[in-house]
Amino acid sequence: MGIEESDGFVDARALPSEDLVAKTLNETTGTLGIASRPKVVDFSARLRERRRASIRTIALRVTAVVGVIAVVCGLVWLLLFSSVFRLDAEQIAVSGGNEWISTQRIRDIANRQSGKSLFLVSANEVTSQLKDIPGVTDATADKRFPKGMAVAVKAQKPAAMLKTDKDMTAVDGQGRVLNSVNGASADGIPVIEVGDVDKGLRSRAVQEALRILSTLPENMRKGITKVSAQTQDSITTELNGGDRVIIWGDASQLDLKKAVVDKIINDPTKIGDKHQVDVSAPLRPIIK
Numbered sequence: 001m002g003i004e005e006s007d008g009f010v011d012a013r014a015l016p017s018e019d020l021v022a023k024t025l026n027e028t029t030g031t032l033g034i035a036s037r038p039k040v041v042d043f044s045a046r047l048r049e050r051r052r053a054s055i056r057t058i059a060l061r062v063t064a065v066v067g068v069i070a071v072v073c074g075l076v077w078l079l080l081f082s083s084v085f086r087l088d089a090e091q092i093a094v095s096g097g098n099e100w101i102s103t104q105r106i107r108d109i110a111n112r113q114s115g116k117s118l119f120l121v122s123a124n125e126v127t128s129q130l131k132d133i134p135g136v137t138d139a140t141a142d143k144r145f146p147k148g149m150a151v152a153v154k155a156q157k158p159a160a161m162l163k164t165d166k167d168m169t170a171v172d173g174q175g176r177v178l179n180s181v182n183g184a185s186a187d188g189i190p191v192i193e194v195g196d197v198d199k200g201l202r203s204r205a206v207q208e209a210l211r212i213l214s215t216l217p218e219n220m221r222k223g224i225t226k227v228s229a230q231t232q233d234s235i236t237t238e239l240n241g242g243d244r245v246i247i248w249g250d251a252s253q254l255d256l257k258k259a260v261v262d263k264i265i266n267d268p269t270k271i272g273d274k275h276q277v278d279v280s281a282p283l284r285p286i287i288k
Helices: 020-027 043-081 103-111 123-131 197-202 204-215 216-223 252-265
Strands: 092-095 137-142 148-155 159-161 168-171 192-194 222-226 235-239 244-249 276-278
Touching: 092 103, 092 197, 092 222, 103 123, 123 137, 123 148, 159 197, 159 204, 168 204, 192 204, 192 222, 204 222, 204 235, 204 252, 216 222, 244 252
Parallel strands: 092 148, 159 192, 244 276
Antiparallel strands: 137 148, 159 168, 222 235, 235 244
């Protein structure tokens, strides 16, 4: 329908009609054809939702921490307090004793650790206690998981027998008294005559003699028939009833002194018909 114009006047009746209500409904209708209103944010609900999320996060964290603590406690109990790694006395292996150092004495020291977890057993403590036994020069203690331990000592015969008018006492190179096991033989062990054992062990001369005797090779020790320790600088040993007399002086430079003695007494061109070798000054030995 055309619009009739006359002197710039427009007839409203000629204008196209528009249903404003229908237009508004169309603009506010959702996907299902239902009228919808602009979204209104409920801040209280959002706050409650955030609080619930925070509580869930805290609960998860607490659960994780409790789980870790439970696992750690379980491991500690398993390793330190359960019977799985508990040292069994029957699984302690002992070696190295001799007629002067009782195997039972060694075992008694090791058995003090039985019943403990191997993770709590101190091998260093066991080794230290074993080395305190007179005559023991070295010791080792090795854990054998899950329940065992191997203990070994290096034991020597007495360095000397201290002889008094009444009896003889075996001592090691450190002056510690040994007790024989089942009446061990003293054959081949050098003898030092002293008036009193306790005073003798405090004597510097006897201490120097023990240091020398404890380092001599076994073939030489067996041949020693007399030891003289009048002073700390005049330690003397006689071999084979006086066939050879070795004047050691003190216990200094022992390795050099032993090498010189070995060279001289085992070389007929050196010793000849002489009987005495003085190595108190090893770089200038005297043969008489």
